[in-house]
Amino acid sequence: MADAHAPSLMRRSAHHSPHTHSRGRRILSRLALLAGAFAFLFPFYYMLIGSLQREPDSSPAGAFPQPGNLSLHNYAEINSAISLGRSLINSGIFTGGVIVCTTVFGLLAGYALARLHFRGKGSTFALVLLVQVIPFQLLMIPLYVLIVRDYGLADSYIGIILPFAINTSAVFIFRQFFLQLPQAMFEAARIDGAGELQILFRIAIPLCKPALASVVLLSFTGPWNEFLWPFLVTKEQDMQPLAVSLANYISTVSSAAANPFGAILAGACVLAAPAVALYLVFQSRFTSTDLDSATKG
Amino acid sequence: MSSTHHDVLRPGSARGGARPRADREPRPRRLRFAGRQPIGLAFVSPYLIYLAAIFLYPLGFAVWISFHDYFFAAPGAQVDRPFVGLANYTAVLTDPAVWRSFANIAVFLVINVPLTVAASLVLATALNSKLRARTFFRTAYYVPYITASVAVVGVWLFLFNSNGLVNKALGPLAPDPSWLVNSHLAMPTIALFVAWKQLGFFIVLYLSALQNVPGELYESAALDGAGKVRMFWSITVPAVRTATLLVLVMATVTGANLFTEPYLLTSGGGPDGATTSPVLLMYQRGLQQGHPDEAAAIGVILVVLITGISLLYRRLLERD
Numbered sequence: 001m002a003d004a005h006a007p008s009l010m011r012r013s014a015h016h017s018p019h020t021h022s023r024g025r026r027i028l029s030r031l032a033l034l035a036g037a038f039a040f041l042f043p044f045y046y047m048l049i050g051s052l053q054r055e056p057d058s059s060p061a062g063a064f065p066q067p068g069n070l071s072l073h074n075y076a077e078i079n080s081a082i083s084l085g086r087s088l089i090n091s092g093i094f095t096g097g098v099i100v101c102t103t104v105f106g107l108l109a110g111y112a113l114a115r116l117h118f119r120g121k122g123s124t125f126a127l128v129l130l131v132q133v134i135p136f137q138l139l140m141i142p143l144y145v146l147i148v149r150d151y152g153l154a155d156s157y158i159g160i161i162l163p164f165a166i167n168t169s170a171v172f173i174f175r176q177f178f179l180q181l182p183q184a185m186f187e188a189a190r191i192d193g194a195g196e197l198q199i200l201f202r203i204a205i206p207l208c209k210p211a212l213a214s215v216v217l218l219s220f221t222g223p224w225n226e227f228l229w230p231f232l233v234t235k236e237q238d239m240q241p242l243a244v245s246l247a248n249y250i251s252t253v254s255s256a257a258a259n260p261f262g263a264i265l266a267g268a269c270v271l272a273a274p275a276v277a278l279y280l281v282f283q284s285r286f287t288s289t290d291l292d293s294a295t296k297g
Numbered sequence: 298m299s300s301t302h303h304d305v306l307r308p309g310s311a312r313g314g315a316r317p318r319a320d321r322e323p324r325p326r327r328l329r330f331a332g333r334q335p336i337g338l339a340f341v342s343p344y345l346i347y348l349a350a351i352f353l354y355p356l357g358f359a360v361w362i363s364f365h366d367y368f369f370a371a372p373g374a375q376v377d378r379p380f381v382g383l384a385n386y387t388a389v390l391t392d393p394a395v396w397r398s399f400a401n402i403a404v405f406l407v408i409n410v411p412l413t414v415a416a417s418l419v420l421a422t423a424l425n426s427k428l429r430a431r432t433f434f435r436t437a438y439y440v441p442y443i444t445a446s447v448a449v450v451g452v453w454l455f456l457f458n459s460n461g462l463v464n465k466a467l468g469p470l471a472p473d474p475s476w477l478v479n480s481h482l483a484m485p486t487i488a489l490f491v492a493w494k495q496l497g498f499f500i501v502l503y504l505s506a507l508q509n510v511p512g513e514l515y516e517s518a519a520l521d522g523a524g525k526v527r528m529f530w531s532i533t534v535p536a537v538r539t540a541t542l543l544v545l546v547m548a549t550v551t552g553a554n555l556f557t558e559p560y561l562l563t564s565g566g567g568p569d570g571a572t573t574s575p576v577l578l579m580y581q582r583g584l585q586q587g588h589p590d591e592a593a594a595i596g597v598i599l600v601v602l603i604t605g606i607s608l609l610y611r612r613l614l615e616r617d
Binding site for chain 2: 025029030032033036037039040041043044046047050058059060062063104105106108109111112113116117118119120121124127128131134135136137138139140141142143144145146149150152162163165166171196197200221224225227228232243244246247250251261264265267268269271272275276279280283
């Protein structure tokens with residue numbers, strides 16, 4: 001694209017060097033991008049550095065680590081305050097449960113919407129679209145009444161998982177993927193006498209690994225990072241996911257602790273690491289087309 | 298299953314994608330009623346049942362609660378919950394704290410939404426050009442989006458408190474009272490935080506829209522002597538209008554859902570209620586103080602407002 005306007009620049013500024021002109025602009029835009037990237041990444045750097053500093057230093061010099069000042073004792077401190085292991089297990093069960101449910105529900109519905117003709121397909125699709133616009137603010141109170149009060153599912157994994165177990169974006173990603181597969185493949189299987197279940201298990205599911213990767217990434221970050229709902233459902237510390245127990249530490253314990261920031265930053269690193277790591281691993285497969293299908297339907 | 302076997306064995310059952318849905322061939326009534334592959338219904342029914350139980354029923358229930366005198370009772374207890382008409386709505390709409398929370402969210406939206414749209418479009422345009430280390434930049438902008446709010450809130454607290462790095466770097470320019478305890482600056486700081494946190498998602502959204510803009514448009518504009526800025530305004534901006542609508546609506550919905558940031562960054566909506574968001578108020582009113590009916594009314598009002606704003610965006614963008 002940058003090359004596309006080279007001719008115009010040359011024509012308009014023929015008297016002085018057109019090259020320096022466009023190069024100057026390009027350098028400016030690169031500098032702006034770099035400054036932006038710095039602003040976006042610096043808090044993460046600071047999170048890591050701060051979590052490792054024995055004596056926290058909030059002056060600009062503190063952003064540069066002194067080898068003698070580094071230790072893991074903030075991690076030990078947050079671990080003794082909120083029992084990291086237990087919180088991580090809770091986060092893992094919550095997230096794992098959501099991933100399994102999202103994938104099973106999403107795969108079946110996405111496949112049916114893309115590949116099968118049945119009565120009610122149109123209205124099903126309309127309903128799926130409708131759900132995408134239902135705001136959580138409106139569901140917060142009734143879901144709390146139903147799940148916590150009426151069904152008595154407070155402080156249980158099922159109670160935490162329930163509202164997240166289906167995900168419309170997952171349905172769209174699977175549907176989009178199955179729509180792209182050649183029709184002839186399915187025809188051939190049907191002519192060979194395969195039933196729909198066989199086609200699903202023998203052909204569709206083995207092929208859908210790329211879509212699966214996107215769905216796993218998508219449905220990992222949601223529950224792993226979720227705060228409000230697990231916060232409403234869990235009162236016992238033993239049942240709280242890491243985001244909730246760390247938030248409780250920030251809002252209650254921290255004011256009493258001598259120097260809470262090191263411990264908070266250590267907890268933040270533990271909470272942030274899995275999602276960031278998963279993104280970096282899957283990043284090459286997670287393309288903007290996934291987002292397209294997730295947002296446009 | 299048996300029906301599909303039946304299907305396959307029938308001559309002429311090979312179907313092309315373009316063929317109309319209605320089969321003219323005689324077939325059992327049951328099959329015609331359920332469609333060509335009735336097993337599809339079985340595939341979508343878990344999803345649909347779930348949808349009805351966890352989304353549609355609670356949606357109706359929320360509206361029902363807001364029109365009744367609803368309070369928490371012991372599980373299984375039979376209590377009377379009389380219909381009270383608009384009483385919950387009047388109670389909520391005559392409450393200055395509720396108005397304050399909507400005013401707070403208005404401040405948030407006025408800062409956050411234009412900033413989000415402008416910054417994500419500009420950054421996406423820059424990232425869409427030929428660029429070395431493009432993956433690095435895309436990752437850099439995306440990382441805050443995939444990180445838990447609770448985690449990054451921890452760092453922002455550290456950076457923006459009165460002894461934090463930002464104030465130390467600003468020296469005498471540092472605001473007093475400091476960012477998050479200043480009733481004029483607390484909400485703008487939260488709006489900035491959320492813009493920073495969510496920007497990566499909107500950049501990716503714009504990037505995918507930009508990939509669909511035909512390059513010939515830029516080439517012919519270049520031949521006509523248009524500069525980079527001119528091309529941005531007269532080609533890029535109109536071409537990504539649909540994405541802009543989506544960004545506007547999603548940024549607004551994110552703002553309307555605001556809870557974690559005021560709860561943690563400004564310890565529960567302070568200073569002086571300057572950052573109390575409607576959802577935070579719903580939590581306090583409904584679950585802490587035991588008035589779920591009033592909280593549900595706040596929720597309904599909030600959703601009506603957000604829907605109205607979204608329709609307004611659409612009007613504005615589709616005017617020409």
